[in-house]
Amino acid sequence: MTDRVKTPGRSPGGGDARPEARPLKVRLKKARSLSSSSQKWLQRQLNDPYVARAKREGWRSRAAFKLLEIDDRLKLLKPGARVVDLGAAPGGWSQIAAQRVKSEQGQGRVVAIDLLEMEPIAGVDFAQLDFLQESAPAQLISMLGGPADMVMSDMAANTTGHRPTDHLRIVGLVELAIDFARQVLAPGGSFIAKVFQGGTEGALLADLKRDFATVRHIKPQASRADSAELYVVATGFRGHRPGNPDVAEAADAAD
Structure with missing residues (x-):
């Protein structure tokens, strides 16, 4: 049986670990040199709110x-x-x-x-x-x-x-x-x-x-x-x- 973590984690500073909503979707430009799978991965990274928050808070x-x-x-x-x-x-x-x-x-x-x-x-x-x-x-x-x-x-x-x-x-x-x-x-x-x-x-x-x-x-x-x-x-x-x-x-x- 798999448990889904229902209560969001808290950062060490006490803030809610859930990322804020990002209303605008970032779209790739000039990505023709990348393979289709690479473009999908990069698109996902650019629009992943956890990636953005990790950068802001200094997580690796x-x-x-x-x-x-x-x-x-x-x-x-x-x-x-x-x-x-x-x-x-x-x-x-x-x-x-x-x-x-x-x-x-x-x-x-x-x-x-x-x-x-x-x-x-x-x-x-x-x-x-x-x-x-x-x-x-x-x-x-x-x-x-x-x-x-x-x-x-x-x-x-x-x-x-x-x-x-x-x-x-x-x-x-x-x-x-x-x-x-x-x-x-x-x-x-x-x-x-x-x-x-x-x-x-x-x-x-x-x-x-x-x-x-x-x-x-x-x-x-x-x-x-x-x-x-x-x-x-x-x-x-x-x-x-x-x-x-x-x-x-x-x-x-x-x-």
């Missing part, structure tokens, strides 16, 4: 509003928490996490990782690496100073245009992210990742329910209405971690 991407909505509802990002952002570039989710986990005592850590370079963000430690590397879980725990309280991923696999194939690719990527989360999460931790509707969501939820107390699908209002995009949110990690001596050593060293 419109995706920031999706995490804002989800976290306003579920309160996943707690002050003092340790957070890993997989596939973080350009950094919209890392920005939100850094603001929300910062405590008055200066605690709270956010580590962002990506294959691509990312411009620095205040309060975020960045590592340019592949989270699939065998050494990645231990490295992330060391950077965090202990096991993570939350692993989040807004990653999406490169698309082919063939919807069934693209669905299998994103599910495969999420499964890899789940395996990573199982290695680095502390008991009680949470996991959030982007998926797409396509017929295998039930199997993914069943897999997560073996290790998490609560699992659900959510579609934020900031997700485009015509998109098959969903977010899977798993909370209450039961603490099962595969035997990886490097991970265990990193966790013991952090403690």
